[in-house]
Amino acid sequence: MARWSLQGRVAVVTGAARGVGALLARKLAARGARIALVGLEPDELEKVAAALPTESAHWHADVTDHEAMSRVAREVGERFGTVDIVVANAGVATGGPFVDSDESAWRRVIEVNLLGSVTTARAFLPALIESRGYLLQIASLASITPAPMMTAYCASKSGVEAFAHSLRAEVGHQGVRVGVGYLSWTDTDMVRGADQDEVMRDLRGRLPWPTNRTYPLGPAVDRIVAGIERRSFHVYGQWWLRGMQSVRGHLPGIIGRVGEREMRHFAPRLAASGGVRGLVGAGGAADEKARAEG
Numbered sequence: 001m002a003r004w005s006l007q008g009r010v011a012v013v014t015g016a017a018r019g020v021g022a023l024l025a026r027k028l029a030a031r032g033a034r035i036a037l038v039g040l041e042p043d044e045l046e047k048v049a050a051a052l053p054t055e056s057a058h059w060h061a062d063v064t065d066h067e068a069m070s071r072v073a074r075e076v077g078e079r080f081g082t083v084d085i086v087v088a089n090a091g092v093a094t095g096g097p098f099v100d101s102d103e104s105a106w107r108r109v110i111e112v113n114l115l116g117s118v119t120t121a122r123a124f125l126p127a128l129i130e131s132r133g134y135l136l137q138i139a140s141l142a143s144i145t146p147a148p149m150m151t152a153y154c155a156s157k158s159g160v161e162a163f164a165h166s167l168r169a170e171v172g173h174q175g176v177r178v179g180v181g182y183l184s185w186t187d188t189d190m191v192r193g194a195d196q197d198e199v200m201r202d203l204r205g206r207l208p209w210p211t212n213r214t215y216p217l218g219p220a221v222d223r224i225v226a227g228i229e230r231r232s233f234h235v236y237g238q239w240w241l242r243g244m245q246s247v248r249g250h251l252p253g254i255i256g257r258v259g260e261r262e263m264r265h266f267a268p269r270l271a272a273s274g275g276v277r278g279l280v281g282a283g284g285a286a287d288e289k290a291r292a293e294g
Contacts, residue, residue, distance in 0.1 A: 003229040004134075007032035010274075013258025014063050015090030016122055018283060019041060019188035020138065020200045023221045024087060025143050029054045032223070033232035036076045037085075039064070040290045057081075062290065063090045063116030066123070072125040083127035086119040087181075087226060088160070089138045092279045092287050093190050095200050097263075097270060098151045105278050106216060112287065113156035118163060125171070132175030135233045136224070137164040141184045141211065144244050145251040148259040168233065181224055181238035185214045199269050203222040254290065 011028050015021040016037035022044075025035045025180055029052040037045045037058040045058035056080055061068040076083060091113045117137055128135055142150060143157035155274040163182050168178035185191050185204065190212060195201040220237035227235030239251045244251075263270075279287055 004231055005032075006085075006229060009033045009084040010038040010076070010082050010085055011085035011087065011274065012038065012076060012087055012124060013134045014116075015283070016036045016048060017041040017059070017286070018185070019190065020183070020217065020221060020224075021087075021089045022048045022090065023217055025056075026052060027087075027225045029056065030154055031229075034080055036072075036080065038069075038072055042287050045213045052234070060113070062294075063088075064111045066119050069119050069123040075128060076124075077127055082131050083124055084133040085133050085136070086120065086124045086133070087129060087136045087138065087224075087228075088120045090116055090120075091138065091149075091156075091190070091200065092284045093153045093194060094279050094284070095149050095153070095194055095197065096277070097149060097284055100270075101152070102277050102284070106280065108287065108291075109152035110156050110159075113153070114163070115160040121163075121167060125176070128176050129171065129174050133227065134179065135164075135167070135175045136179045136181055136228060136235065138181045138224075139164070141182060141241060141244070143180075143242070144182065144248050146255050148255075148263055149203060163281045166220050167249060177231040177233070179227060179232050179235055181227060181235040181237065182241045183220055184241060186220050186237060187214050189281040189283055191281075194265070194283060197273075198278070199266055204261060204268060210238070224244065 017039040043217040140157040143161040
């Protein structure tokens with residue numbers, strides 16, 4: 001479909017302090033959008049906002065807090081007058097065998113990635129209905145295919161994909177378009193944090209090409225921006241992810257067989273290392289710090 005001009009549009013980006021969110025804010029602003037940044041790191045958000053070439057503001061809020069996000073939605077509307085685009089990008093991750101997983105970290109992944117996206121949509125949907133705007137839910141390759149050692153992340157991203165598809169059917173007649181953005185392993189603090197665990201890194205390295213690569217952030221975000229300009233139902237951060245949709249029905253069986261072999265291979269190292277503990281990466285550390293202080 002024809003491109004939607006971003007000039008003067010108001011875009012809300014959650015998880016905007018770093019990684020995908022921060023770069024997306026810069027690229028949207030470069031196309032003339034005004035930006036509302038939401039996240040848990042006020043100092044980092046302020047740095048991102050200060051570097052933007054268009055009007056911007058930032059809000060410190062936990063996307064799982066309904067009252068906080070309702071306040072943010074109200075204040076964004078008061079500040080900018082409208083909301084045209086909302087990108088539900090905030091996310092955290094943990095890894096390792098489920099049986100040995102940290103229960104609070106596992107639960108937090110579901111809370112932030114799934115319930116936080118739902119809370120974001122609930123807060124901003126009235127404004128998007130008014131503007132006939134666009135909601136983009138950032139999902140993942142993990143919503144297309146299951147993976148061992150990633151139970152929480154896969155569950156959360158599968159959930160937000162299903163939520164976004166369901167919501168699209170509800171609000172389309174009101175002029176709101178809902179898209180899902182898919183990313184494979186992309187060079188962010190989250191992925192680099194996961195790679196600090198040797199078993200997780202080596203397990204990923206044994207995946208078949210192209211799923212075993214880490215992809216540069218810039219081209220992936222360029223694809224997201226193009227998807228926003230088209231108000232697309234599906235946005236793919238890497239070109240090959242589109243093809244995964246046609247074979248996704250076969251993937252659970254394949255991953256089940258291959259995963260059993262790989263877990264047997266890594267079992268001795270997992271027993272020795274104890275596996276990943278807590279949330280990974282700088283964003284995960286920020287989330288844990290915010291909850292400890294809050």
